[in-house]
Amino acid sequence: MIDSPKHPALLALVAVVAAGGAQAAETMDHEAMGHGQMNHGSMDHNQMNHGQTDHGSMDHSQMNHGGMEHGQKAQPAGYGSRTPIPVPSDADRAAAFPELPPHTMHAGGINSFFLLDQLEYQDADNASVLSWDASGWVGSDINRLWFRSEGERANGRTEEAEVQALYGRAISPWWDLVAGVRQDFKPGSPQTWAAFGVQGMALYGFEAEATAFLGENGQSALRLEGDYDILLTNKLILQPTAEVNLHGRNDHERGVGSGLANTEVGLRLRYEIVREFAPYIGVTWNRNYGNTADFASEEGEDNNEARFVAGIRIWF
Template identity: 30%
Template sequence: MRSINLFAMSTLSASLLVLSGQSFAHEGHHAMSMSEQQTQPAEDIPMDHSQHQKMSAAPQVVEEKQMQPVQLAHSNSDGFDQDHKLDYQFDHKVDHAAHLKEHGGQIYQQTILESKWLRNDDGRGVLKSELETRIGTDENKIFIKVHTDKAESAQAEYDAKLLYSRNVADFWDVQAGLRYRNDPNREIDQDQVDAVLGLHGMAPYFFETDAYVYIGQDRQVSFNLETERDLLLTQKWIVKPYLDINMVLSDDSNYAKKTGLNSAQVGLEIRYEINKKVMPFMDLAYGYNKGVQETARQKSSSSENAWFYGAGLRFKF
């Protein structure tokens, strides 16, 4: 009986061991299968790298496009390719044109019209009128100057100048052109044409200066100097001293003048500027006129000195 009980207990123990071993083996196999499923893609499962290659290629294309101008810029020995050269030259021309426009490259125009009536000590009067217009840039300009004198009991004399002006230094232009003169009080040689060469600009101490040499027929050579300066008393009242000198270097014409200082006038103008376009003024001056030499067409005359006074009106636009 005892042996039967031992056999039954042994059989029961063996059965429990067998059942527990199968359960442990199944759990171990299941655990191993889970770990293998987690590690298998890195070792056994093949992957499709096409999408990865596309994603990695996109930044490379962008980077190559970004670097392309730099590579092209260094493709030539001079540092720029042809397209970049054209763009640079165009931008440079545009910047240069804008710079010129802002610093004197623009075309401008100015016209001054002036008329004044002067009388001398003897009560004889003369009406003097001037027109000056200029157009161009700071470097190249065209000047047109017209001057008329109408003395009492005489016909009006006038001259007109057409000048090309070229800037050669700070505040100075060289001018060249022609002057046409008309004197209807003469019997012959009423019309004269002279070549003109001179300087126009600003002398030291702000004196506006015009200096011209005239060369005409019959060995007529003369020199003219005009200089003036504005002195501001107020913003409206302005005083302008001026000097006008004419010299004859040679003259073999029918109405020849004596060589040397032919005429000189020094004066003082006081003007009131209503605005920058309308300016009435008063004028006081002392003048000298040298006589003429005797020719077949005229008698000799002596020199004259006289005071002149009067008033005028100037327009600027």
């Protein structure tokens, strides 16, 4: 300690330093703070004032981070609500779907169709047979003139031949009523019949014909025919066919008896080289019944016969 009275200025400086040190000690006694013994786990950060910001008292749910609330996903730039699409009005529907003019097939013109369904060689027991079955029409969608022809030749002679000319009128998209005449050339002497019936397409593409005939001297007959195309491929088609003939009276000259006269069932497999032309092979079974069978036996003919067939089918 300097206590010499000879140095008054030095004494004054010491007094000032001593006073400052005492004030600093009063302000913060680091020894008393005990930094080495501080318990950070007991520090209450909620009570700490970091630059006058009380984080413990902050309400984050009220904070607006750039206009985005908590729980709301950030949207891409330029995103926003669009103007809702208005409900279509009757005028809008009328403009989008205008009424179409009535549909008319072929525009009311005259058209035609011809089908040579069967032109075939048949290997019969007693002879080689050339058989045909053709049909066609000319006219409009509603009114048509139909013709049909079928028959067969054996050993260079015509055994059976007939031609029908019919007026047909459509009664539905799939069915026609027909009426007209049928002319038989063989067997026996020529004979004329009145014909009327119905023809068309039943369910699943089954084509059917039912025709009744009224002939000379009170003769009557009924013919039922049907066929169906089974597509094995786009070009290979299997066609089963069936025909049933019934007669009202015996006609010995033409070899037919009353009741169920005969039936024919066939199965033909054709290959369409083009849609309009198709060769085929197949087999048919022919059978006579009742008096018709008796008349055939008198002539030495078979009443139950299977035939191999090969031919062509053409349409245009």
